[in-house]
Amino acid sequence: MIELKQVAKTFGQDEKSVHALHPIDLTIQQGEVVGLLGFSGAGKSTLLRLINRLESPSGGRILVEGQDITHLSESNLRQVRQRIGMIFQQFNLLSSRTALENVLFGIQVSGRAGADATEKAMQALHMVGLTDKTKAYPSQLSGGQKQRVAIARALAMEPGILLCDEATSALDPHTALSILRLLKSLQRERGMTMVVVTHDIKVASYLCDRAIVLEKGRVVDNIDMRSPAPVSLLGKFFFETAKGWTDETVLPEEET
Amino acid sequence: MNGLIEALVQFGPDLIKATLDTFMMVGATMVSAILLGTPLGIMLFLAAPFGLYPQHAVHRLTSYFVNVLRSFPFIILLVLLIPFSRFLVGTSIGPKAAAVALSIAVIPYFARLVEQNFRDVPRGMVDMAQSCGASPWHIIWKVLIPEAMPGLLASLTVTATGFIAYSAVAGAVGAGGLGDLAIRYGYYRFETNVMIWCVIIMFVLVQATQWLGDGLVRLFDKRV
Numbered sequence: 001m002i003e004l005k006q007v008a009k010t011f012g013q014d015e016k017s018v019h020a021l022h023p024i025d026l027t028i029q030q031g032e033v034v035g036l037l038g039f040s041g042a043g044k045s046t047l048l049r050l051i052n053r054l055e056s057p058s059g060g061r062i063l064v065e066g067q068d069i070t071h072l073s074e075s076n077l078r079q080v081r082q083r084i085g086m087i088f089q090q091f092n093l094l095s096s097r098t099a100l101e102n103v104l105f106g107i108q109v110s111g112r113a114g115a116d117a118t119e120k121a122m123q124a125l126h127m128v129g130l131t132d133k134t135k136a137y138p139s140q141l142s143g144g145q146k147q148r149v150a151i152a153r154a155l156a157m158e159p160g161i162l163l164c165d166e167a168t169s170a171l172d173p174h175t176a177l178s179i180l181r182l183l184k185s186l187q188r189e190r191g192m193t194m195v196v197v198t199h200d201i202k203v204a205s206y207l208c209d210r211a212i213v214l215e216k217g218r219v220v221d222n223i224d225m226r227s228p229a230p231v232s233l234l235g236k237f238f239f240e241t242a243k244g245w246t247d248e249t250v251l252p253e254e255e256t
Numbered sequence: 257m258n259g260l261i262e263a264l265v266q267f268g269p270d271l272i273k274a275t276l277d278t279f280m281m282v283g284a285t286m287v288s289a290i291l292l293g294t295p296l297g298i299m300l301f302l303a304a305p306f307g308l309y310p311q312h313a314v315h316r317l318t319s320y321f322v323n324v325l326r327s328f329p330f331i332i333l334l335v336l337l338i339p340f341s342r343f344l345v346g347t348s349i350g351p352k353a354a355a356v357a358l359s360i361a362v363i364p365y366f367a368r369l370v371e372q373n374f375r376d377v378p379r380g381m382v383d384m385a386q387s388c389g390a391s392p393w394h395i396i397w398k399v400l401i402p403e404a405m406p407g408l409l410a411s412l413t414v415t416a417t418g419f420i421a422y423s424a425v426a427g428a429v430g431a432g433g434l435g436d437l438a439i440r441y442g443y444y445r446f447e448t449n450v451m452i453w454c455v456i457i458m459f460v461l462v463q464a465t466q467w468l469g470d471g472l473v474r475l476f477d478k479r480v
Contacts, residue, residue: 109391
């Protein structure tokens with residue numbers, strides 16, 4: 001379970017400060033898949049990065065599986081992060097390491113690299129269907145394959161929570177869907193809690209139980225994706241665009 | 257042409273000695289660049305305002321130190337370092353003393369190159385490492401250095417070739433080496449053929465260094 005209590009984030013100081021997030025309350029249940037939906041600059045990535053404390057909050061409290069991580073020391077924070085997997089839009093694979101070595105990275109830095117580390121990494125690569133590419137460098141892999149390696153790296157650490165930061169935004173629709181399918185099946189298999197940042201309603205519809213719509217650092221909608229009933233203009237806009245763009249599609253900022 | 261061959265016969269031992277001196281001076285300089293310049297560069301990178309572990313005072317101090325050292329004309333640095341050279345290698349003249357001065361001069365120069373190479377590592381790599389729970393130590397050794405390695409090797413090559421030529425200036429303290437030989441024999445004593453040989457050997461050294469450096473970069477660069 002992830003609990004955010006009045007969590008806020010301000011970048012910079014004094015007059016130049018930017019309120020990335022106004023105080024937000026959000027609870028994500030164990031095994032729940034929650035989408036953070038919004039335009040660029042809405043604060044969704046910042047919100048995601050607060051969950052594993054890649055960003056520090058300016059106010060409020062963050063609890064992960066009951067543990068308050070708001071003011072955790074660096075070394076304790078590292079322990080927490082090892083239970084929270086994360087994948088990125090740009091994959092962030094180390095260019096100097098092969099696919100297998102990239103998966104091993106997570107295991108190595110966790111200090112749990114025993115004799116079975118390679119076996120664990122191979123298992124993770126097997127789960128994402130990349131056993132034939134273990135010795136390939138990232139530059140020799142396609143975008144989809146790179147993201148599979150990144151997923152394997154996260155899985156190898158057996159996380160209870162997986163954070164996805166625009167994980168399919170850099171991929172073509174065909175590859176994106178195959179990655180989403182993989183994430184869905186892995187989530188079901190392991191009952192992982194997932195937080196998915198996206199600007200694409202199709203991603204949220206396919207993957208998420210619930211979508212939080214963010215606008216200018218505030219939560220404007222909280223949509224149950226099994227029977228979606230958006231109440232905000234922005235929430236409605238996202239569902240409109242799912243049907244395709246037309247001349248009649250109303251842009252939210254035009255109306256306000 | 258005959259003159260060139262005669263010069264080679266007559267000054268062969270001097271040329272060999274000078275080549276070895278150049279090797280020694282540039283070798284010591286490279287060791288210093290790697291062992292002292294690299295950590296300083298890492299410190300500059302980490303402590304920078306938007307770096308991984310911002311330390312305002314440390315960064316300011318280090319940055320000033322680097323800039324001050326880089327501002328000295330090399331000759332002046334050479335003279336200033338006379339007492340230090342005497343203390344460290346027991347002499348204030350000759351190739352050993354010059355090696356000390358060159359080794360000091362290279363530290364801030366290479367540190368800046370290291371800093372830049374680290375900045376070129378995509379920030380996302382560090383995000384990834386931190387999200388995995390990596391310690392600062394792991395981030396430096398398992399992420400930043402390996403990812404910056406092609407750039408670091410290219411910088412080291414630039415530094416080596418640059419300091420091969422730079423070591424000639426050290427002739428001012430009777431440093432020996434090819435540059436010194438070229439000036440003393442070739443220029444002052446009008447032994448043009450000796451000068452030509454010196455330049456040819458230095459060209460070969462620079463060429464070989466560049467070739468070796470490029471090869472190492474290719475070996476380590478998996479980004480293509």
